[in-house]
Amino acid sequence: MKKLIAALSILTVSTFAWAAGPAFNEADVNADGVVSLAEAKAALPDMEEAQIVAADANNDGALSADEYATLTAG
Secondary structure, three states: OHHHHHHHHHHHHHHHHHHOOOOHHHHOOOOOOOEEHHHHHHHOOOOOHHHHHHHOOOOOOEEOHHHHHHHHHO
């Protein structure tokens, strides 16, 4: 049981570490107030493009600070 708990703890920590990305203002390289698809792909290279596109709730082609926060929260 202790091994199972330890394994789940490691998995949980590694999942949170993977999901986290750079802060919004770091991902918004051109400082236009949104993170473009290209900026998001550069900031989150391990994330699938489909996940990034799906996070664009208002379908404007860019991620607002709230959309980016939701995406990187895991």
